[in-house]
Amino acid sequence: MTIAPLIAVVTRRLQLQLRSVTWWGASVLMFAVFAAAAYRSVPLFDMDRATFESDQARHADEASGLPQTYSRLSLSIDREPAPLRLLLRGSEDAFAASVTTYGRFRPTAFRGRDTRSSYESSLFLVDPAMVLGLLGSLLAIVLASSTVVREREEGTLQLTLTYPCRRSTILFGEHLATLLIVATPMLGCTLVFLAFAAVSERLRLDGPVLLQVAQFLGLCILLASAFSGLGLLVATTVRRPTTAITIAFALWVFLVFAYPIVLPSIAALVRPVEPSASSLAAADTLAEYDLVRRANDVSTSAAEQDELRGHLAQADLHDSLALVSPYSVFIIGVETATGTGTAACRAFLQTVQTAASQFRRWQDGMLSRYPDRATWYDPANPPLDLTGLPPNQTERSGLSGRSAPAALILLVWNALFIVVTQVQFARYDARP
Amino acid sequence: MPAPEHTPIAAITRRVMIEQLRDYRLLVLGIGTAFLLVLGTYVSLLDYAQRVKTFALLRSSRFERSPLEAVLLVRTPPRLLFISEGGESTIPSTLVAIPGFIDAPQDQITSRSLLPSGAGLDWSFTFAYIFSLAALMCTADLVIRQRAVGVLRVVMSYPVRRAGLLAGEYLGAFAALLPFVVVALAAGHALVLGSRAIEWGATDWIRSAAFAMLTLAFLSLLCVLGLAISTVCRDRTTCLLTAITVWVFGAIVVPALAGPVAHAIVQTPTEREHHDRLQETQRHFDPQIFVSSEMLMPLTRAGLSDAERAALARSAQADLVARHEAKLSEYKQQLLAIRRDYLVRTTAEARLAAKVSLLSPFSAYTRLAADLAGAGVKNQDAFYSASERFLLSYTEAALELRRRLRPLAHVMGPTVEVDGIKLQGVASISYADVTVDRGAIPTFSGYEVPLRDSLTAALAGVLMFLAADVVVFSLLVYRFNRYVFD
Numbered sequence: 001m002t003i004a005p006l007i008a009v010v011t012r013r014l015q016l017q018l019r020s021v022t023w024w025g026a027s028v029l030m031f032a033v034f035a036a037a038a039y040r041s042v043p044l045f046d047m048d049r050a051t052f053e054s055d056q057a058r059h060a061d062e063a064s065g066l067p068q069t070y071s072r073l074s075l076s077i078d079r080e081p082a083p084l085r086l087l088l089r090g091s092e093d094a095f096a097a098s099v100t101t102y103g104r105f106r107p108t109a110f111r112g113r114d115t116r117s118s119y120e121s122s123l124f125l126v127d128p129a130m131v132l133g134l135l136g137s138l139l140a141i142v143l144a145s146s147t148v149v150r151e152r153e154e155g156t157l158q159l160t161l162t163y164p165c166r167r168s169t170i171l172f173g174e175h176l177a178t179l180l181i182v183a184t185p186m187l188g189c190t191l192v193f194l195a196f197a198a199v200s201e202r203l204r205l206d207g208p209v210l211l212q213v214a215q216f217l218g219l220c221i222l223l224a225s226a227f228s229g230l231g232l233l234v235a236t237t238v239r240r241p242t243t244a245i246t247i248a249f250a251l252w253v254f255l256v257f258a259y260p261i262v263l264p265s266i267a268a269l270v271r272p273v274e275p276s277a278s279s280l281a282a283a284d285t286l287a288e289y290d291l292v293r294r295a296n297d298v299s300t301s302a303a304e305q306d307e308l309r310g311h312l313a314q315a316d317l318h319d320s321l322a323l324v325s326p327y328s329v330f331i332i333g334v335e336t337a338t339g340t341g342t343a344a345c346r347a348f349l350q351t352v353q354t355a356a357s358q359f360r361r362w363q364d365g366m367l368s369r370y371p372d373r374a375t376w377y378d379p380a381n382p383p384l385d386l387t388g389l390p391p392n393q394t395e396r397s398g399l400s401g402r403s404a405p406a407a408l409i410l411l412v413w414n415a416l417f418i419v420v421t422q423v424q425f426a427r428y429d430a431r432p
Numbered sequence: 433m434p435a436p437e438h439t440p441i442a443a444i445t446r447r448v449m450i451e452q453l454r455d456y457r458l459l460v461l462g463i464g465t466a467f468l469l470v471l472g473t474y475v476s477l478l479d480y481a482q483r484v485k486t487f488a489l490l491r492s493s494r495f496e497r498s499p500l501e502a503v504l505l506v507r508t509p510p511r512l513l514f515i516s517e518g519g520e521s522t523i524p525s526t527l528v529a530i531p532g533f534i535d536a537p538q539d540q541i542t543s544r545s546l547l548p549s550g551a552g553l554d555w556s557f558t559f560a561y562i563f564s565l566a567a568l569m570c571t572a573d574l575v576i577r578q579r580a581v582g583v584l585r586v587v588m589s590y591p592v593r594r595a596g597l598l599a600g601e602y603l604g605a606f607a608a609l610l611p612f613v614v615v616a617l618a619a620g621h622a623l624v625l626g627s628r629a630i631e632w633g634a635t636d637w638i639r640s641a642a643f644a645m646l647t648l649a650f651l652s653l654l655c656v657l658g659l660a661i662s663t664v665c666r667d668r669t670t671c672l673l674t675a676i677t678v679w680v681f682g683a684i685v686v687p688a689l690a691g692p693v694a695h696a697i698v699q700t701p702t703e704r705e706h707h708d709r710l711q712e713t714q715r716h717f718d719p720q721i722f723v724s725s726e727m728l729m730p731l732t733r734a735g736l737s738d739a740e741r742a743a744l745a746r747s748a749q750a751d752l753v754a755r756h757e758a759k760l761s762e763y764k765q766q767l768l769a770i771r772r773d774y775l776v777r778t779t780a781e782a783r784l785a786a787k788v789s790l791l792s793p794f795s796a797y798t799r800l801a802a803d804l805a806g807a808g809v810k811n812q813d814a815f816y817s818a819s820e821r822f823l824l825s826y827t828e829a830a831l832e833l834r835r836r837l838r839p840l841a842h843v844m845g846p847t848v849e850v851d852g853i854k855l856q857g858v859a860s861i862s863y864a865d866v867t868v869d870r871g872a873i874p875t876f877s878g879y880e881v882p883l884r885d886s887l888t889a890a891l892a893g894v895l896m897f898l899a900a901d902v903v904v905f906s907l908l909v910y911r912f913n914r915y916v917f918d
Contacts, residue, residue, distance in 0.1 A: 022673055033685055040692040051704060091546040114538070114704035126688045134684065142676065146669065242668045246457055246569065249676050253565065257684075261557075264547035265475055275486045275543065286528040286537040287502040289710065289767060291719050291760070291860050307543060315546035342546060 005165035009173025010180070017143060017181045026139040027185040033135065034189040037128040038196075041086050045202060048081035048097075051113050055098045059392050067384060068377045070366055071105040075359040077352050079395040081113070082339040083209050086197055087190070087216065088129040088331070090340025091315055095348065101356040103363035105375075107304065108356060128193060129334050132186045132220060133327055137227040137256050140182040144231025145248035147174045148425070150241045157430045171232065171425045175418065178228040179221070186220045215337035215403045219330055222410035226326040227252070229417030236424040256327040263328070267318035273310035308349060315342040326413045333406025351395050358390050440590040441600040448604025452570055453611075461566035462612030465558055469616040470623055472553030476514035477629040479552065483509035483520075490526065499873045500830050500837070500863040502530045505822065507815045508878050511630045514620070515643055516801040517552030518808025521545070527819050531830040532764040534823045535771050538707045555620060556801035559647050560794050561683055563612070567651045571605045571658025572675035573668045575912075580668065595909045598659065602905070606655045613651070617644060635883050642890035643804055649897035650797040656904045657793075663912050679794075686792035694785035698777060706774045710767055717763045720845070721756045723857035728850040745853050753838065756858035775816070782809055793897065803889035806881030810889075818879035825874045833872060840866045 017023045059076035067073055078098045096110040126134070148171075151157035160170055194213060197203035205213075234248045319342060322328030335341025366385065367374055373381065452458055490506040505527040513520065524536040578584040587597060621640065625632060658675060665671040701709070731744050786809075789795035802808040834841070842865060845857035 025677065029681075029685070033688065036689055036692055040695065047702065091548060094544040094546055112544070112704070114702055114707075131688075135680075138676075138680065142673070150669070242573065242672055245669060245672045245676070249569075249672075250460075250565075253562075258562065260548075262553050264545075264549070265479070265553060267547055268545065269475060269478055272482065273545070275489060286535060287530060289533060289535075289714060289764075290501055290530040291714075304543075311544065311546045318547050345546060 005163040006169050006173045006176075008163065009160070009170050010177045013147070013174055013177030014181060017177065020143075022142065023139070023181060026135060026142075030131065030135040030139070030185050031189060033126075034128055034131045034193070037126055037131045038086075038193050041089075041128055042197075042202070044089070045081065045086050048085060048113050049202075051097065052078060052081055055111070056392075056394065059098075059100070063392055068381060069373055069375050070363060070370070070384065071102075071375045073363070073384075073386075073389070074100050074102045075355060075390055075392060076100045077348075077355050077393045077395055079348055082344070083203050084212050084216065084338035085340055086128070086193070086202065088127045088334050088338055088340055090335040090338065090344075091342055092335075092340045092345050092348075095345040096352075099352045099356075101352070101359055103356075103360045104367075108352075110304070110308075128189070129216070130331065132189060133223060133330050133334075134256060136182055136186045136220065136224050137327055138252055139185075140178060140224045140227035141231040141234075141248045141252050142245065143181065144175070144178045144228040145234045145244040146241055147178070147232065148235040148428070149238060149244045150235075152239075152428075152430055153241060161430055167425055167428075168422050171236075171422060175225070175228055175232055175421075178231070179225050182224040182228065183221050186224060187217055190217065190220065212337050212339075215407075216334055219333045219337065219403060219407060219410065222407060222414065223326060223330040226410055226413045226417060229414055229421060230326075233417050233421045233424065236421055236428055255325040259325050260322070260328045260331070263318060263321055267314055267321060271310075271314045271317045273307060273314055275307075305349075305353075312342060312346055312349070315345070323409055326410055329406050329409045329413070333403040333410065336406060337403035348395055351393070355390065355393055362388055362390060440592040441596050441603075444587065444590075444597060444600030445604040445607065448574070448601050449607045452574075452605055452608030455570055458566050458570045458608060458612075461563060462609075465563040465566070465612060466616040466619055468553065468562060469555055469558045470619050472555070472558055473514045473620045473623045475553055476517070477624065477627055479517075480509060480511070480513050481629060483513075486525075498863040498866055499868055499870055500531070500834055500866060502528055503826065503873065503876070504528055505534075505815075505819050505876045507811065508880070510805060510807040510811050510881070512636065512639060512805035513552065513807060514554055514624060515639070515805040516556040516798065516807050517554050518802030518805065518811070519549075520552075520807055520811070522549055523808065523812045527815070529819070529823050529826055530764075531827045531834070532761060533767050533771075534819055535710070535767075538703065555617075555643070555647075556798045556805075558616075559613075559650070560798045560801075563609075563616075563651070564654055564683070564794060565679060566612070567605075567609055567654035568658045568675050568679055569672060570608075571655050572661045573671040574601055574605060574659060575662040576665065576668050576671050594912050594915075598905070598909060598912050602655055602659055605659070606652055609651055609655070610648075613644075613647060617647075638883065639804060639886050639890075642887055643801060646797065646800060646804065646890045646893045646897075649894040649901075650793060653793050653897045653900050653904070656901050656908065660904055660908045660911070663908060663915060682792040683794040687789055687795040690785045690788040690791075690795065693788050694781045698781040698784055700777045700781045701774055706770070709770050713763070713766050713770065717766075719756060719759055719763070719858075719860060721752050721759070721858040723752065723846065723848050723855050725848050725850055728848060728853055728855055731853050732851050741853060745855065748855055752855070752858050753843070753861070756861070779813075790896075793900070796896065797893065800889045800893035804886045804893075806886060810881050810885065814879050814881045819876070822874065822876045829873055833868065834861075834863065837863065837866050837868070 055076075056078050059078065062074065062076075076098065077100075079096070081097075082092075093113070095112065097113040098111045099108060100111075101108045148157065151160065161167065163170065190213075194203060194205075198205050203209065230251060231248050234244050234251070238244045238247060319332050322332055332341060336343055365388075370385065373384065487506055487509055490504065507523070507525045507527075510518075510520070526537065527534055528537050575584065578587065588594075590597070592600075617640075624630065657678060661671055661674045661678065665674055727748065731741055731748065736744070786799055789799055803810045806814070838861070840863075842862040843856060843858055843860075844862070845859040847854055847856045849855075
């Protein structure tokens, strides 16, 4: 590939776009909406931290007491909020942040962070990463769709094709320039925000977090590239700029807006989760305000865990169906990278199950040795034998995400769009 | 004087309508809208059936506690979910009433879906976010298209004012949308009525007609906005880009900002904070009424007969229980104050968010459609109001029954005994083992969002959109009177 014509194409396109109202307008809009989303995200993150710390302190406090019966013992597993929840809260927002198991004496208690009010849940509650995905993809597809076809109409395409290089180089230059022009505001927003988070000591930029940030930035670039490729495909397929913009926008509406919004309904219909007695169990928690203790029915715990698995399976189906849209793949990738997605939920549930069975085994062992001290308290008894009692745990699943599969799928989309566009452009009639 | 159908304005209207109907964008989006609306109706009906099943399960399940301790109230799923889902899935579906207090239980994590909060593919969504594109984008280049091919100059030679010309363009563009709206709504109704999944009554026809009016008013505003874009911009590409910007701003940006803006101003406590406050109050509350041997001294004084002593003991015991209940009542007053504060603030936030969303016709339309269908916040408010009313009768009946059945209740607390006379302190009183005739407890019979509220929402929406039509059209005429044809 000859580098000079490529640079010439990229430079010319960059100069043109930097003068366009579309780019400036979209960039300012992106900054403004991103800032608004970040403004909401920061206090939510602070609340997550505060909730986590208070849960941890409460559980440590409970563990440091001197219980006299084995029924009063419990094991808690607290999940540390993922550092990059600042960018995307993901599906784990609906999942447990703290779990307490009581062995054979009470159902396992799952508690969420619940840092949003009940009225706040809405269709358009967007996180900063979603703003970048929504507006970045729109900017990419609109800018790319008006390149080749507009040049053809204005007659400059024939001139460009006289450059001493292949058509593929010209197209690649257009693609690269669009990618640069779109990725700049996306990466700018992210880096400014993360710098603010680091300076305000909300984020410690150590190795794992930097790796997550790198994954996030990579996904942003891949998303912008995919939509730029799709825009170029449209531009090389139709003959009029207005048609190109209309089709590009229609594709964006479908891929970024309509499909991801409708997808949860489809997943819920295809893989319904039958309601269990958990709602009634939830009712019991409030009945405690009448100060009467609930029955020790551990069977509800198993039913609730079954329901939890049902929801995880439903989320998996959703993630599989989401592969149709590069935007959805981007969101899933970011969720995975930041440890806020279904995988993190599953990992946490696994940790909980392992810890709960370990605690149950220990409790059963102790009860077989001291059967009379299960629930009966006698002041004359010596302190409980706590040898081998598993300690409370803290889960840090928010640091272990790997977004390689999502990145790979985005790469496949990129390759598909670019190859088809190259084929289209190779036989493109450049006459106005 | 020509007949109305032969005036120049009518001719322009006819011509524009035919042109628009031949526009592939309108055809694709119109047919797509009708298809999506039918598909969405089918999905909504299945979803409604699932909700009804869950509702019946919760209503019919014997709540394992004694009704003297708590009853479960279940929110009725709105029947017109296919018109607007309104965020139903994000709203608590049950309330628990205990005598003297009511609140939404903190829902179990296990019962929560991990799916992202999406929208139902309901009628309001389809019109607001899919068909709106047709209305906006097909009119956004209407004038500029005619200018480009020179038709506009010819049309300007008609013996009619420029405002009349614009009215013709607007009426033609709007009329071209009507067949698609009519076909989509007719197909949706046919599916709803044919499936017999819901009981369809006269009031539903009225709501349905009100929804059609609201939709037409919304679409007419989009047509006027599209025409405005078409007269302001000087080339087709700019027109389309401006239309896209308007759509993105109105359909995504403003609705996305409405919640955070309202939250930043009102600072509502979160659900977690609310429940933590309730639990904190519980932790600091000690219901225990202690008993000591000194309390028995008056009963052991000399000169009392056994009967008098027994009567005094019964009275002292009843006094202890009454003191426990008075304490409990005071505690529930504290809980109620916390709940009231939470509800007042969250409602204020919801109202403010609703007002902010009125800045965009898209979110205003979907919100008004949800109110019209009695879904979402409107349904929740109706449920809460009905539940609060129920709580009064329930508390009265439960407390009366508790008084009568107290000898059967399990009173927990330490006992002291002097000279064979026993007195028991009260830590708690459980009615879990007491068999209660559930018929003696009032039942929560359900509720419905009044038709008047639905019609008010629809009327407010229609008037708001028509007023916006008039304002934008006036500005448009002002602009068009200065339009240069170079």
